[in-house]
Amino acid sequence: MLRRRQRAAGPSGAHAPRHGDVGEDRSLTPAETAVLERLRAVLDTTGLQAGLRTGHFGRATYRRDASFLNADPLAVALPQTIEQTAAVLRACREHGIPVTPRAAGTGLAGGATPTGEGGARPVVISVARMDRLRELDVANRRAWVEPGLVNARLGRAAAAHGLRFAPDPASQLAATLGGNVATNAGGIHVLTYGVMSQHVLAVELMDLEGEVHLLDGRAPEQGGLDLRGVSVGSEGTLGVVVGACLRLLPAPPAVGTLLAGFPSLEAAAATVAALVTSERLPDAIELMDARAIELVEGYAQAGYPQHAAAVLLIEYEGLPAGVTEGVATAARLAAEHGASEVIPAADAAQRARIWKGRKAVAGAIAKQAPDFYLQDVVVPRSRLGEMLDAVVAIGEREGLTILNVVHAGDGNLHPFVLFDRREPAMLERVFAAGHDIVATALRLDGTVTGEHGVGIEKRDFLGQVFDEDDLAVQKAVRDALEPTRLANPDKVLPTTVGCLEARMVPEGAWV
Amino acid sequence: MGVTATTSWRPTDTDEVAAALADARAADQAVEIRGAGSVLDRLPGGDEPTITTRGLDGIVAHVPEDLIVTVRAGTLVRELAGELAAHGQECPIEPIGEDGATVGGRLATALAGPRQLGAGRVRDWVLRVRFVTGGGRAATAGGVTVKDVTGYDLCRLMTGSWGTLGIITEVTLKLRPVPRHPRWFATEAPDPQVFRRLYRPAAVVTTAARTHVLLEDHPDDTAAQAAAAGLAPAESPVLPATARAALDPAAVAGFLAEVGREEIGPDGTLEVASQDQLGLCHLDGTAGAIRTARAVAERHGGRLLVLDPALGVPAFGPGHGPGPLTRRVAAALDPDARLAPWRWER
Numbered sequence: 001m002l003r004r005r006q007r008a009a010g011p012s013g014a015h016a017p018r019h020g021d022v023g024e025d026r027s028l029t030p031a032e033t034a035v036l037e038r039l040r041a042v043l044d045t046t047g048l049q050a051g052l053r054t055g056h057f058g059r060a061t062y063r064r065d066a067s068f069l070n071a072d073p074l075a076v077a078l079p080q081t082i083e084q085t086a087a088v089l090r091a092c093r094e095h096g097i098p099v100t101p102r103a104a105g106t107g108l109a110g111g112a113t114p115t116g117e118g119g120a121r122p123v124v125i126s127v128a129r130m131d132r133l134r135e136l137d138v139a140n141r142r143a144w145v146e147p148g149l150v151n152a153r154l155g156r157a158a159a160a161h162g163l164r165f166a167p168d169p170a171s172q173l174a175a176t177l178g179g180n181v182a183t184n185a186g187g188i189h190v191l192t193y194g195v196m197s198q199h200v201l202a203v204e205l206m207d208l209e210g211e212v213h214l215l216d217g218r219a220p221e222q223g224g225l226d227l228r229g230v231s232v233g234s235e236g237t238l239g240v241v242v243g244a245c246l247r248l249l250p251a252p253p254a255v256g257t258l259l260a261g262f263p264s265l266e267a268a269a270a271t272v273a274a275l276v277t278s279e280r281l282p283d284a285i286e287l288m289d290a291r292a293i294e295l296v297e298g299y300a301q302a303g304y305p306q307h308a309a310a311v312l313l314i315e316y317e318g319l320p321a322g323v324t325e326g327v328a329t330a331a332r333l334a335a336e337h338g339a340s341e342v343i344p345a346a347d348a349a350q351r352a353r354i355w356k357g358r359k360a361v362a363g364a365i366a367k368q369a370p371d372f373y374l375q376d377v378v379v380p381r382s383r384l385g386e387m388l389d390a391v392v393a394i395g396e397r398e399g400l401t402i403l404n405v406v407h408a409g410d411g412n413l414h415p416f417v418l419f420d421r422r423e424p425a426m427l428e429r430v431f432a433a434g435h436d437i438v439a440t441a442l443r444l445d446g447t448v449t450g451e452h453g454v455g456i457e458k459r460d461f462l463g464q465v466f467d468e469d470d471l472a473v474q475k476a477v478r479d480a481l482e483p484t485r486l487a488n489p490d491k492v493l494p495t496t497v498g499c500l501e502a503r504m505v506p507e508g509a510w511v
Numbered sequence: 512m513g514v515t516a517t518t519s520w521r522p523t524d525t526d527e528v529a530a531a532l533a534d535a536r537a538a539d540q541a542v543e544i545r546g547a548g549s550v551l552d553r554l555p556g557g558d559e560p561t562i563t564t565r566g567l568d569g570i571v572a573h574v575p576e577d578l579i580v581t582v583r584a585g586t587l588v589r590e591l592a593g594e595l596a597a598h599g600q601e602c603p604i605e606p607i608g609e610d611g612a613t614v615g616g617r618l619a620t621a622l623a624g625p626r627q628l629g630a631g632r633v634r635d636w637v638l639r640v641r642f643v644t645g646g647g648r649a650a651t652a653g654g655v656t657v658k659d660v661t662g663y664d665l666c667r668l669m670t671g672s673w674g675t676l677g678i679i680t681e682v683t684l685k686l687r688p689v690p691r692h693p694r695w696f697a698t699e700a701p702d703p704q705v706f707r708r709l710y711r712p713a714a715v716v717t718t719a720a721r722t723h724v725l726l727e728d729h730p731d732d733t734a735a736q737a738a739a740a741g742l743a744p745a746e747s748p749v750l751p752a753t754a755r756a757a758l759d760p761a762a763v764a765g766f767l768a769e770v771g772r773e774e775i776g777p778d779g780t781l782e783v784a785s786q787d788q789l790g791l792c793h794l795d796g797t798a799g800a801i802r803t804a805r806a807v808a809e810r811h812g813g814r815l816l817v818l819d820p821a822l823g824v825p826a827f828g829p830g831h832g833p834g835p836l837t838r839r840v841a842a843a844l845d846p847d848a849r850l851a852p853w854r855w856e857r
């Protein structure tokens with residue numbers, strides 16, 4: 001396994017004979033040569049806007065997503081149409097070359113990292129250039145989109161008609177809707193609105209023969225097996241999402257936001273439990289710990305209480321009386337659980353400032369540490385306090401700075417581990433901490449990923465979440481839907497048992 | 512156990528479910544999976560070997576502060592609702608009509624109740640499913656947290672699978688606080704577009720006489736909404752129950768218009784209540800009228816389910832037949848077609 005990755009990741013083959021491809025810096029198998037030939041016939045190969053990139057630099061930017069796992073693809077295809085996409089997939093299929101679907105590359109689990117089984121080099125197929133809003137159907141409150149459309153762009157288009165698209169991952173300014181479908185993305189307001197799948201009415205999934213299947217869930221029942229549901233979150237392993245029909249909701253007439261500071265993490269966690277069992281569920285409950293507060297205050301001046309051990313950001317949306325009542329209840333519950341400060345947003349500007357702090361975390365970290373490793377685990381909400389304590393202890397033990405940013409209402413933790421990769425043996429400590437965080441979540445009846453996906457990073461944990469029969473059933477479904485085994489192989493389902501640490505550690509040069 | 516046409520099994524745990532399937536396999540029999548029969552009793556058939564889930568009974572765990580409940584599949588939805596209500600919580604997938612459905616059956620058919628408009632689909636409330644595949648494997652999909660992208664979403668695959676892929680034995684559901692102030696209202700005349708004057712109503716049902724609206728908000732908000740939309744307090748609507756047509760919501764208006772124009776035979780009668788924004792129409796009528804309605808629904812890309820065997824119209828129409836991908840998935844989980852292979856042919 002280790003050896004295989006080294007081959008895929010390193011600039012190997014530098015001395016190998018060239019196969020006529022200008023700029024070719026590696027040796028190619030006959031099948032690879034043949035597939036590149038086919039792709040050249042379909043995609044433009046020249047200029048900055050080239051639709052096919054086979055050279056060293058063209059490939060380099062597609063070695064990884066936002067995780068640390070990277071590998072060298074055979075080529076990068078950037079089709080602009082469904083027909084080109086089909087031609088690329090057919091060519092790969094006919095020559096037995098794997099494909100790695102990719103959109104914006106903001107994924108955090110290595111899902112878009114081009115690894116293949118047995119060291120095979122995949123063609124990265126980027127959907128980024130298929131980015132049109134095909135139809136904004138205001139009357140029926142839905143939108144047909146191409147996969148490369150950026151999440152926030154749909155939000156803006158919908159807002160012009162008093163509508164909104166609910167899934168709001170923190171990466172929404174860059175992440176695409178195709179990527180959101182493929183990962184079943186979450187976000188801040190999924191507590192009451194649900195994750196991506198709840199907002200996907202239909203998926204157009206292209207198989208490796210280039211055929212598009214409409215997986216339709218627009219009718220409320222009698223729709224046959226929910227293959228739409230299976231395709232959402234399938235991380236590119238069932239084919240390429242080439243279109244989707246997404247549900248839009250009316251923008252809420254009223255919004256109420258509350259910021260509460262607490263003297264301890266326990267008090268904040270207890271408030272979350274009280275909110276979740278209160279008579280009206282808030283639409284968002286986010287938690288940030290002292291380190292996160294300190295960091296973003298210096299960066300975004302969001303007005304967070306400085307000496308608090310934790311803050312909660314609580315939001316209610318909907319009709320005005322309900323929102324007012326919700327905010328009052330939340331303020332009371334926070335006070336009852338020892339909140340030192342309770343600050344309701346007086347107006348839209350203050351609300352925007354409060355959220356700016358939350359959304360600025362990744363940016364603020366970039367100012368503080370050269371690298372961060374972002375984890376994603378979930379525990380039942382009643383175990384949140386325990387889990388937060390454990391994360392703190394793990395950071396102390398490994399001597400690492402870990403910030404906690406939590407979708408608290410969902411029990412979904414995002415510990416950020418701050419580090420500098422140039423420090424000796426640092427990566428081992430970072431990954432050891434990550435591993436312990438995941439193991440702790442499992443021990444508390446939680447799971448290994450709540451929204452970022454399995455990709456490569458979490459793949460070998462699946463054997464701890466599911467037993468052999470569970471995985472056999474998962475595999476049977478995957479193979480039934482994607483019998484060629486060429487769509488993002490090596491992802492989601494474990495291929496062999498064990499060697500966890502080895503796979504967590506990135507190899508080769510970092511781009 | 513010798514298998515005859517009337518054999519039935521009442522397993523009380525997963526092992527017994529697998530054993531029942533093994534018996535059926537040994538006798539080369541296909542089986543029907545039966546909950547409380549609230550839907551099956553309204554389909555043709557009834558004398559096939561049956562595995563009933565009623566022995567898989569009871570609530571396994573309810574942690575109110577997690578807003579989730581784990582329940583065995585044969586538990587009645589109303590029993591579950593009672594336990595949840597005692598804690599001020601609900602899972603808004605109430606049974607259809609008055610009959611006592613089981614939780615497993617509710618999931619397997621995934622028929623939509625009126626509140627699915629505001630609360631989302633049945634599939635959106637399912638966090639974990641334990642099941643035994645037709646091939647005899649006991650498996651779990653999903654987990655007991657509200658967010659989980661670990662592996663393929665087979666919970667959604669099992670929801671609405673109509674007993675064809677596996678036998679659901681246990682289910683974990685997401686919960687929410689019970690709305691404290693549900694109130695039905697109605698317009699003076701039918702007006703499905705009243706929906707546009709309301710913010711996310713819980714349910715909207717249009718009958719021949721009026722449009723009924725369920726509001727579940729704060730009483731002050733509900734009063735303001737009702738006044739602005741011209742709604743008066745009303746009883747909840749009674750829905751026709753002979754057949755149900757499910758369509759893309761965008762196709763409902765076209766379906767209704769065409770059904771109204773079609774020839775339904777000299778003695779034909781047809782009564783329709785529609786949930787336009789949900790994409791569901793409830794129908795009562797004579798056999799010819801229901802047949803006509805099915806043909807129209809299928810022309811509009813929809814499907815029509817008949818829930819009255821006495822009518823003499825097949826329960827499922829040509830549109831319900833599985834497509835190629837569905838066949839492949841079914842063959843993967845139930846390779847010998849052990850589970851209700853007759854499903855779409857009756």
Ligand SMILES: Cc1cc2nc3c(=O)[nH]c(=O)nc-3n(C[C@H](O)[C@H](O)[C@H](O)COP(=O)(O)OP(=O)(O)OC[C@H]3O[C@@H](n4cnc5c(N)ncnc54)[C@H](O)[C@@H]3O)c2cc1C
Nearest residue numbers: 103104105106107111169170171176178179182186236241
């Ligand atoms: C700072 C930061 C914050 C983030 N916050 C959140 C958050 O709040 N919530 C959340 O859920 N995620 C979050 N993410 C993770 C990431 O943004 C999401 O997973 C997102 O959905 C990925 O979209 P993408 O377009 O970047 O997809 P990519 O990273 O390009 O791909 C992701 C996966 O989907 C597959 N894929 C992409 N497009 C297609 C397609 N068209 N067809 C088939 N498969 C495809 C890829 O193979 C890969 O497995 C965050 C990431 C960062 C860096």
